[in-house]
Amino acid sequence: MxxxxxxxxxxxxxxxxxxxxxxxxxxxxxxxAYPSAAFAAKDSAGALSTAMGSPEYSLSDEISIKAPDIAENGSVVPVTVSSAISGVESISILSEANANPLVAVFALSAAEPYISTRIKMGKTGNVVAVVKAAGKLYASKKEVKVTIGGCGG
Amino acid sequence: MKKTIKLRAKAKNGVVTVKALISHPMETGLRKNKKTGKLIPAHHIQQLVARSGDKTVLQAALGGAVSKNPYLSFRFAGNKGDTVTLSWVDNLGQSDEVTGSVK
Missing domain, CATH: 1.20.5 (Single alpha-helices involved in coiled-coils or other helix-helix interfaces)
Structure with missing residues (x-):
């Protein structure tokens, strides 16, 4: 026993x-190197300051976001980001209306400033592409209308 | 484990375009199971690394807001015959890696 x-x-x-x-x-x-705090942030300013060190960016028309105006299915929204800014270090994709806005951060070690992927969007909101070049943040926004949300439910 | 990554890489005018499709559930951890009302635990890819030869091309940190079965396309300077290696690690410590050659 x-x-x-x-x-x-x-x-x-x-x-x-x-x-x-x-x-x-x-x-x-x-x-x-995984910035879990940035992904857990509840607003895009918080996510950006954790991931990039600053929530401030200047809007730039040299960044182009290709995304649909109306996404029927929010769980699959194709997004393509490309930039004409030189010396791009990273591209981040955020969806402002999501519970956790930060979607992904791409550190471009040797890649060209071009990223294409598919993201989930909870509801209608801005898709924000933030480009880091020479220590500064540049961004571009595009509104995507979502008819069926892809987060939660 | 079954191969989870499909990789295509094509060179044109010194620029390689890589297209990758990964099969992964990408659970955010915010979704509820409709029958039980319990949260489905998060299960998503956290880090993704692309290398060509011995140089790192792209390092990505992904959140749960990337769609299920993620698709990723990126470009880098390279030529036909180069190799491209793509690997991922998720929040449960699972991982996969695949190497392809540029066509």
């Missing part, structure tokens, strides 16, 4: 330790 309890408890303890190590080590290894 004693032996059984001992075995059981040591096994359980072992499992807990294993889980803890796995839980602690895995994110530490892969999430070194």
């Amino acid at each position: 004693n032996r059984r309890t001992l075995l059981k408890s040591s096994l359980a303890a072992g499992a807990v330790t294993l889980a803890a190590t796995a839980g602690l080590l895995a994110p530490g290894r892969v999430l070194a």
Whole structure:
């Protein structure tokens, strides 16, 4: 009886330790640069200041956003961002009306300033493309009307 | 695990256009299961890295607001015959990687 309890408890303890190590080590290894706080931010200013260090940007018409005017299905909104600004370091895509506005950040190590992807939009709102070039933030907005939301529900 | 990444890379005038399609549920963690009323736990790709040869081309941090089965297209300077490697890691620690050659 004693032996059984001992075995059981040591096994359980072992499992807990294993889980803890796995839980602690895995994110530490892969999430070194993942800005989880920026993705959890509830407004675009907060998301930008966490991800880019500043919520301030100047609007630029050298950034073009290609997205539909009306998206019938908010869970798949195709968005293409390209920029004519030189020395682009990163392109971020935000959807202002989402619960967590930051959609994605692309750090362009050697890529051209062109990103095309598909995003989810909770409701009608602006899609904002923020381009970081030479330490400054430039942005462009485009309103997309969503008839069926893609977040929550 | 089954291959989750489909990759196409084409070179034209010294610029390679890569198109990738990844199969992944991309759960935001905000959605509710309609029957039980419980939140579906978040399960989305967090980081995505594209390399060509030994140089990093693109590093992306994705949130749950990227659509299910993400599509991504990007361009970089390169030529026919180069290799492109795309890898991703999600919030549960799962990952996949695929290497293709530029056509």
